Amino acid sequence: MNKIIINHLFEFWTQIGKQGEFLTMENGLSYTNALNNSWPSKVFDLDHEKLDLDDLRIKIGFGAIPNSIATYEDDTIKTILESHQFRLSSKIKAMALDTSGVLFEDINETDFITVSTTDEAKIFADVASESFGYPVEASTIIPLIDKSSFKIILGKHDKGIPTCGMVYIDKNGVAGIHMIGTKGTHRGLGLGKKMTQYLINQSIKAQSSKVFLVASEAGERIYTKMGFSTHGVLESYSLPLK
Structure with a gap:
């Protein structure tokens, strides 16, 4: 695995x-x-x-x-x-979740934006760069906007956009969730968990039987509580x- x-x-x-x-x-x-x-x-x-x-x-x-x-x-x-x-x-x-029987029903889809414009891609790049502390260029995100295997997501909170994430569906139809980030000013509010749950729901809608991700040791503890299992590094x- x-x-x-x-x-x-x-x-x-x-x-x-x-x-x-x-x-x-x-x-x-x-x-x-x-x-x-x-x-x-x-x-x-x-x-x-x-x-x-x-x-x-x-x-x-x-x-x-x-x-x-x-x-x-x-x-x-x-x-x-x-x-x-x-x-x-x-x-x-390296972590995986079996999606059978999993669906987060408390997620409000209006709290999320599917990136579909150049301006939104630029916002995604800015949120990701601030969240992760390394540069993410808009020129990397923009070509992915209209690709069916990518779903690029921004998360709203109050009047701002502090979170980001991606779903990628691979050639085998399996989803991976990537680039789950929250700006430092908005950490501790549960927004990263909320983004993760939304991305898992999107993966289920894409009929993926599993969801893959890679996580830090701190992230592993969080994702384990959500049902993910670890398969090496x-x-x-x-x-x-x-």
Whole structure:
């Protein structure tokens, strides 16, 4: 299950990169290199039998490729990367929810906006950037607006728009929920949970039997209470640079 969840995430990044025209697929890897090193700038989908680690190190050193390599748990890949001075930089949890019997009926759909215009995409990018503390460019979001596999959501509260989230339906018809963020000024109000529940409902409406996500250790505790189970981790490696 770990590999299935992570491959869903890799497909998500691949489609974003394709639509934004910043995806490169080379022998042994793929990478997205979004504008200004913004989200999602990642190296992923490694094939260790084809991967040229020396070439990868050189390109990262020159800034031609993002210095962030994502992989599912694999001892062979771990050994190969570490033997070339790559170091584990983070682990986040791969999680899944069985949607049978799940539906959050207390959610008011008028509290949410499905992004459909360039201006709304810009708002999404601003909310995401503030929520996560790293840049998300409007130019990354805009090409996704009219793609049926993406549902891009903003959440309203009082007179503001403090939350964001996405649903991505992969080639197997399975939903993943991504980019669930809340501005710092609005945390502690339950808005992130409310956004998550709305995204799960949207996934059920899309007839997905499961919902995938990746979460921090703190997020894992929250999502476990909502019925998600953990299936290993997504590992990220980087090269120490002077």
